[in-house]
Amino acid sequence: MTDLTIGKAINAGLRRAMENDPKVLVMGEDVGRLGGVFRVTDQLHKDFGAERVIDTPLAESGIVGTAIGLALRGYRPVCEIQFDGFFFPAANQTFTQLAKMRRRSAGTLSMPVVLRIPYGGGIGAVEHHSESPEAYFAHTAGLRVVTVANAVDAYWMIQQAITSDDPVVFLEPKRRYYEKAAVDTSASPESAEPMGAARIARPGTDATLIAYGPMVKTALQAAEADEDHSIEVIDLRSISPVDYDTVTASVRRTGRVVITHEAPVGNGVGAEIAARITEDCFYHLEAPVIRVGAFDTPYPQSRLEEHYLPDLDRVLDGVDRAFAY
């Protein structure tokens, strides 16, 4: 067991994946000597060399586009998009090429490409450094979308993302990079929870609070803080697909649901989950699914982000609303 931060756990997972498979490459802006602006690729350049840890030109479409070519040649590129807000130049390559290639080729071609994206706010950054773009990915068929909330998942899920033959968008909650947990890095991969499974992070009986990525910590705090109710917290882990078996089983037990994410509420991932839960658990619901997210505005200047992002109080307010029915 080693105490690792989420950032270091991803680093360790990348390292292990690179050791296991010479076809695994790391590429992106500043991932080399610098080790990435968050140091997630720290030391990989030194140990695996510039051929496997590629400092790319400053062009995100180029990163994803050449990664597709490398994948066609049999490589497994792990691309770092430096910040969430800089994904968009790569939207065409990701949505029209990466996501559709297997289907286009009727399965002849695989796209084992991982897009690592530090995402989310709360770090006092300037514009474009705090976005939560998961809904764009989740709406794009052909992509898998996952995110992590703790170092154990970080260590294993990055490896699972790399071994997956599907393109995986791997969202890293940047404001939680420094959260620590004990990780058994010597365990066998089979022992790890599969990437697609949700996790009951805290059992409860009165309401289901669904969160993922950076909001899992807030959700757990909210559940702790609510002394009147027993709140079950689900860490979704996978956003596409969502593990509805776990989710609906919980909802059928509790009858009340709150979903929270940092992304704007409107047309966010919470909308899909709310709609699906309502379809599947209609007669079990005591209240409509309550969504707690950011507002439908551009991410504001950082001095406003504490009001913009859902925080403990807003999540608790959402829980109250669910119980008001």
Place this chain on the structure above:
Amino acid sequence: MTDLTIGKAINAGLRRAMENDPKVLVMGEDVGRLGGVFRVTDQLHKDFGAERVIDTPLAESGIVGTAIGLALRGYRPVCEIQFDGFFFPAANQTFTQLAKMRRRSAGTLSMPVVLRIPYGGGIGAVEHHSESPEAYFAHTAGLRVVTVANAVDAYWMIQQAITSDDPVVFLEPKRRYYEKAAVDTSASPESAEPMGAARIARPGTDATLIAYGPMVKTALQAAEADEDHSIEVIDLRSISPVDYDTVTASVRRTGRVVITHEAPVGNGVGAEIAARITEDCFYHLEAPVIRVGAFDTPYPQSRLEEHYLPDLDRVLDGVDRAFAY
């Protein structure tokens, strides 16, 4: 009154807007001499010249990026993106620049830019020519997103989109371009329904069937075909914002809702509307909101599109499901 197809009505609306305001420009690939691949800009090049009807280089990011610059200079560019599937190279300029500029500048800068996008399937096209990307836009704060289902709306809403000081994504249902209606092109603009308002396309009492763009016709046919129930059909017209006053008033009357769109169901616009309706009308709903859309796969080869797209039978099946509760 003139009988106009949707395509010709947009053309007439563009012409009127250009006549009214010399700052209105039309730009895009092949919009000039050719008049666009769907002839929506037919004759405008001849009558307004190459300075106002600009055949751009083949680069969508360039189209939207230079349109932003033109807007900063006081112009009102109407950009044509040739097909839905070719929007994505412009995602960065649209999502990080166009949508955010007013907010970034605290209102000092306006972005009166229209992105016209022929969208949707059903025309037997090759890949990338049949997409329904509205959810990406609807999730992006700062954009308005509208679509039309008939020639009257086409004529007026394109003009409203152009006079709006906000960036407007104007989605044109390409398989309905040739649908005709009588349009009073001499009426005053004030007589037209505002762009943001939904329209009850067919009144009914037993269920609310919500559609927009190309699916409005199908929805009306379904309502006609269902002899057992009185179905109210709402043509949404505006996807961001949605006119929830009209929608929830209807739902409170009927108690049952079906939403249909061509886009994949997962994380589609229907999810947001379903979630919101459920929040606002929880005690009025006799059944969960039923969504009928395409499957969560890439748009398939055209020989499969009749199965992929929601059709009359699938919509009726959705209505049946709503009544099964």
Place this chain on the structure above:
Amino acid sequence: MSDNTAHEEPELVQLLTPEGELRTHPDYPFEISGEEARGLYRDMVLVRRFDSEAVALQRQGELGLWASLLGQEAAQIGSGRALRDGDMAFPSYREHGVAWCREVPPRELLGMFRGVTNGGWDPNEHRLHLYTIVIGSQALHATGYAMGVQRDGAVGEDGEAVISYFGDGATSQGDTNEAFNYAAVNNAPVVFFCQNNQWAISEPLERQSRVPIYRRAAGFGFPGIRIDGNDVFASLAVTRAALDGAREGQGPTLIEAFTYRMGAHTTNDDPSRYRASAELEEWKRKDPISRLRAYLEKQGLAGEDFFAGVEAEADALGERVRRECRELPDPAPLEIFDEVYAEPHTGLDRQRAEFADYLASFEGAGAEGGR
């Protein structure tokens, strides 16, 4: 508003004149056997026939769309025949001549245009990637692939090379330029082959570029060269040299094949709306096939027998294309869900099951099915 001074016509490499005369070029010493020349002729005639059959099939409703290569046979067959078996090609959507050289069966090529698939052939078997419709995208794929070739140690003597095809319009796209830069910075073994057919749908070349396209390369630090795109020998020789340079580690080259789109952009297009027919007449005189025929005749390398034989082959091909096209089976409805993911996806698996049930609900509901 734009000054046209820059549009004087630059030098281009030409080894075979429109009259069928051989020319020498200091940088591209060229020799060709009669057999090889006849092979190129045959390729061009057959692919032109294939193409015209496809246009006809579209008119008959058998294809949804067709993008004709008419006029671009020399550019495609010359460069396509310059490829070695192990080389990898990334086409746009008009490279039927290249596909021909890569032995993609016509029926597999037609599939996408008929709408029975969005792909069609096995790219690894034919060493030809799938057609890519979103302009410019494939230039980055080719570059990435070439970076993979480097990492495999397959650059050097008898190394592998990669080629990316695109049009003049595509050079405006950000992706194409990013590909130029990635290739230059990485010294990747990739040849960029731009068929400048002077039109991007209705837009003439001057809306895409102020200067001849081959010059773009120097701005990124690698050689660019313009060839007579209707000269199959130039296309063969220059592409071969560029591929060899790439495979040996000299990095990328941009070849601009100056040619002309003699047909419509696609079967959906109506060029009479935007270009003068005189232009077409002028280019007919530069036709790639007739000049090679003139060469073969003048050199006494082929006689009536040969030409008649090729014609007969073309007729047979035409018949085969028509038949195979009509025989292409429609996909089954549930194939919608196939190969979206490599591994099970719970969300999609559920949709598939629901749709299967839905389809099954029509069975036995009478001959009309449904309502």
Place this chain on the structure above:
Amino acid sequence: MSDNTAHEEPELVQLLTPEGELRTHPDYPFEISGEEARGLYRDMVLVRRFDSEAVALQRQGELGLWASLLGQEAAQIGSGRALRDGDMAFPSYREHGVAWCREVPPRELLGMFRGVTNGGWDPNEHRLHLYTIVIGSQALHATGYAMGVQRDGAVGEDGEAVISYFGDGATSQGDTNEAFNYAAVNNAPVVFFCQNNQWAISEPLERQSRVPIYRRAAGFGFPGIRIDGNDVFASLAVTRAALDGAREGQGPTLIEAFTYRMGAHTTNDDPSRYRASAELEEWKRKDPISRLRAYLEKQGLAGEDFFAGVEAEADALGERVRRECRELPDPAPLEIFDEVYAEPHTGLDRQRAEFADYLASFEGAGAEGGR
């Protein structure tokens, strides 16, 4: 894997040597009055002081981030002073020197870095667009703006010109290249001013370009020129000439100002991880401010009084910057909803009302607020 042959250093325009000697250049005859030269010196010293205060303010927690212009003063002040009042500039995020020339008050410039705004000043008042963080985006905005200038008939004698700033890294971005092409094809009155400070965060120039950046322009059909970016005279003279060319209808120019980022990329960065300190020492000898000081001294254009006066001004500026920064008011929570749309948006209006109610619910809930 990349060959370095192309990285020999090319000619650059230099009018003022590191030792403070004036040089003549055939294409850029240059004369400058003592007053103007002293003005440039003052600009550079003041903006450097402003910059170092901002770095300090970041260290003290008063700013969230700062991107230092240290070492790039000559490139920015020279080009900034070449602008006429009516010209329009599109900066990246490091152009504090240009902002200085455009008379953006320091407090308005600091707002974005403090996090009280995502913008800061009125772009139309100062004829300086807002800082643009997404690399490359503003090159297209500038080009579009210049196309608007053309449509306003404002090209010609006494016309208007537009300038777009960006870094070496930005030249890899698709958008920047699309901007080059749109500008070329439209002959738009825009000057592309690339500050090649040789680093894009940790990536050295050779990861971005195989050849000197100014050469990119020729590939698109317009002139490119490299200047000594630490020479304020060269920056002034060459930018002025390029702007004049643009305003008179000669179209775009790319200026590559060869300079050096003497500080970290931003206050978040640690350059010791990726570059040798010897490089910095070498560039210190080419410092833009000391060479202008040497010139002023050698030419007898300024004495101790002048330099001491500028120093005193700098001290005052520093004090003002510190004070004004701390005084910048935090925005009110409900401002989140302001100016997202020009016209009412029912969805957002509802969220605003709900959030106002929510905030109000804490009032009177005791000093701690909330739970």
